Amino acid sequence: xxxxxxxxxxxxxxxxxxxxxxxxxxxxxxxxxxxxxxxxxxxxxxxxxxxxxxxxxxxxxxxxxxxxxxxxxxxxxxxxxxxxxxxxxxxxxxxxxxxxxxxxxxxxxxxxxxxxxxxxxxxxxxxxxxxxxxxxxxxxxxx
Amino acid sequence: xxxxxxxxxxxxxxxxxxxxxxxxxxxxxxxxxxxxxxxxxxxxxxxxxxxxxxxxxxxxxxxxxxxxxxxxxxxxxxxxxxxxxxxxxxxxxxxxxxxxxxxxxxxxxxxxxxxxxxxxxxxxxxxxxxxxxxxxxxxxxxxxxxxxxxxxxxxxxxxxxxxxxxxxxxxxxxxxxxxxxxxxxxxxxxxxxxxxxxxxxxxxxxxxxxxxxxxxxxxxxxxxxxxxxxxxxxxxxxxxxxxxxxxxxxxxxxxxxxxxxxxxxxxxxxxxxxxxxxxxxxxxxxxxxxxxxxxxxxxxxxxxxxxxxxxxxxxxxxxxxxxxxxxxxxxxxxxxxxxxxxxxxxxxxxxxxxxxxxxxxxxxxxxxxxxxxxxxxxxxxxxxxxxxxxxxxx
Numbered sequence: 001x002x003x004x005x006x007x008x009x010x011x012x013x014x015x016x017x018x019x020x021x022x023x024x025x026x027x028x029x030x031x032x033x034x035x036x037x038x039x040x041x042x043x044x045x046x047x048x049x050x051x052x053x054x055x056x057x058x059x060x061x062x063x064x065x066x067x068x069x070x071x072x073x074x075x076x077x078x079x080x081x082x083x084x085x086x087x088x089x090x091x092x093x094x095x096x097x098x099x100x101x102x103x104x105x106x107x108x109x110x111x112x113x114x115x116x117x118x119x120x121x122x123x124x125x126x127x128x129x130x131x132x133x134x135x136x137x138x139x140x141x142x143x
Numbered sequence: 144x145x146x147x148x149x150x151x152x153x154x155x156x157x158x159x160x161x162x163x164x165x166x167x168x169x170x171x172x173x174x175x176x177x178x179x180x181x182x183x184x185x186x187x188x189x190x191x192x193x194x195x196x197x198x199x200x201x202x203x204x205x206x207x208x209x210x211x212x213x214x215x216x217x218x219x220x221x222x223x224x225x226x227x228x229x230x231x232x233x234x235x236x237x238x239x240x241x242x243x244x245x246x247x248x249x250x251x252x253x254x255x256x257x258x259x260x261x262x263x264x265x266x267x268x269x270x271x272x273x274x275x276x277x278x279x280x281x282x283x284x285x286x287x288x289x290x291x292x293x294x295x296x297x298x299x300x301x302x303x304x305x306x307x308x309x310x311x312x313x314x315x316x317x318x319x320x321x322x323x324x325x326x327x328x329x330x331x332x333x334x335x336x337x338x339x340x341x342x343x344x345x346x347x348x349x350x351x352x353x354x355x356x357x358x359x360x361x362x363x364x365x366x367x368x369x370x371x372x373x374x375x376x377x378x379x380x381x382x383x384x385x386x387x388x389x390x391x392x393x394x395x396x397x398x399x400x401x402x403x404x405x406x407x408x409x410x411x412x413x414x415x416x417x418x419x420x421x422x423x424x425x426x427x428x429x430x431x432x433x434x435x436x437x438x439x440x441x442x443x444x445x446x447x448x449x450x451x452x453x454x455x456x457x458x459x460x461x462x463x464x465x466x467x468x469x470x471x472x473x474x475x476x477x478x479x480x481x482x483x484x485x486x487x488x489x490x491x492x493x494x495x496x497x498x499x500x501x502x503x504x505x506x507x508x509x510x511x512x513x514x515x516x517x518x519x520x521x522x523x524x525x526x527x528x529x530x531x532x533x534x535x536x537x
Contacts (some may be wrong), residue, residue: 018336018337022336025340098328098332100325119332121328121332121335122335122339123335123336123339123340124339
């Protein structure tokens with residue numbers, strides 16, 4: 001777990017570089033101190049989770065920012081896989097999506113996603129993601 | 144003509160006044176000379192010729208279901224010649240899974256009831272299955288006793304197939320419009336957020352013209368976003384999805400719509416009053432959208448006074464009549480129908496921003512629920528939008 005002096009470990013599962021740029025901007029704007037690891041493929045996120053289970057020396061991330069529609073594996077599969085993980089099933093997850101399907105939101109909530117963030121068209125609203133991330137991390141550290 | 148092939152199933156003296164009343168054919172031309180017997184024979188020949196030349200299959204049967212007569216239309220549709228089938232049982236024409244309906248039809252006929260435009264399947268001589276529309280009515284003798292039935296079968300196989308193809312094409316088109324408007328949103332979001340980001344990082348450094356251009360880029364993207372959102376709402380309102388299974392509380396739908404409009408209501412110092420609203424058979428989300436669009440318009444097309452909006456409903460015969468009344472700028476009577484058209488706008492975007500889809504969406508929602516929508520208005524005084532929703536208990 002990250003502490004006040006070491007940066008938080010955040011994994012961003014996102015295949016659109018423009019959205020990666022916006023997420024970085026949001027984290028910067030809200031001064032979130034973090035190491036951001038970007039994974040752009042659903043299959044790779046799944047094998048990343050598997051590696052965490054195999055190697056106890058690797059730390060579980062403090063937060064997974066998960067785009068709901070990634071190549072090869074979609075959000076609900078990845079989320080289920082994470083929740084079934086031996087070591088890291090408690091990892092907080094914020095879902096990022098452009099989908100307005102209520103079914104997607106329900107699936108995310110059923111698999112304990114902390115927040116369901118609909119990617120907005122306004123930059124100001126997108127920047128709110130930084131504040132959400134900050135809250136989730138400080139909440140997790142307090143526990 | 145093949146009059147000999149046909150055994151007319153009716154007593155002619157019953158028929159004459161009956162057919163006369165329909166006004167379709169004049170059976171006793173004044174020029175026709177001769178005695179009553181001859182007139183009757185001519186009449187019969189004429190009737191037989193009409194039956195024979197029909198495109199529809201016209202068949203008569205007795206109350207046991209034995210075929211008594213068979214016209215050329217029947218021959219064309221089912222493939223049997225009259226000699227092959229007269230005297231056989233009508234169930235020959237029913238495919239195995241429809242044989243059960245024959246006794247029911249015969250029972251209904253024996254009770255003197257008609258079967259009107261009953262859509263079912265029938266089998267041809269060479270085994271093809273047709274979709275047919277059947278109209279079967281009892282035949283009475285001179286004393287009024289039911290002695291059999293006449294049956295008109297129309298081959299609607301092609302029509303049904305075309306209707307199904309049309310339904311499918313419409314559903315595909317709706318799916319396409321919905322997906323396209325959703326997928327177009329993503330690149331647009333990039334244009335919008337990154338032009339904002341550009342302004343945030345470099346605004347003021349591009350010079351006044353650069354800032355102006357950036358402003359237009361952003362405005363264009365936001366307007367496009369609004370259009371796509373409305374287009375999606377429109378296709379959603381038109382989609383032939385499941386019809387609602389139960390009534391919704393229109394009052395709750397209105398509250399939800401007002402919640403969504405809270406910022407605009409406050410900003411414009413608008414007030415909304417209402418009567419009690421009924422429960423109606425319409426999708427909750429669509430009813431919310433309907434109220435939201437109508438009240439949103441009342442706010443947008445306001446005049447200098449703060450908007451005063453009144454929502455009411457009253458029962459009228461078999462339907463509920465809803466009204467949304469405002470004190471806004473009103474609509475000239477010349478445009479009161481036009482406003483419901485797709486992309487129809489009466490004002491410049493700069494003065495009253497909008498996509499021209501709001502009322503088209505409303506019309507779709509109301510029509511889908513089986514109702515009507517219209518507006519009554521006096522320019523300068525305000526508008527009242529009315530819509531109806533049929534009552535289920537009616």
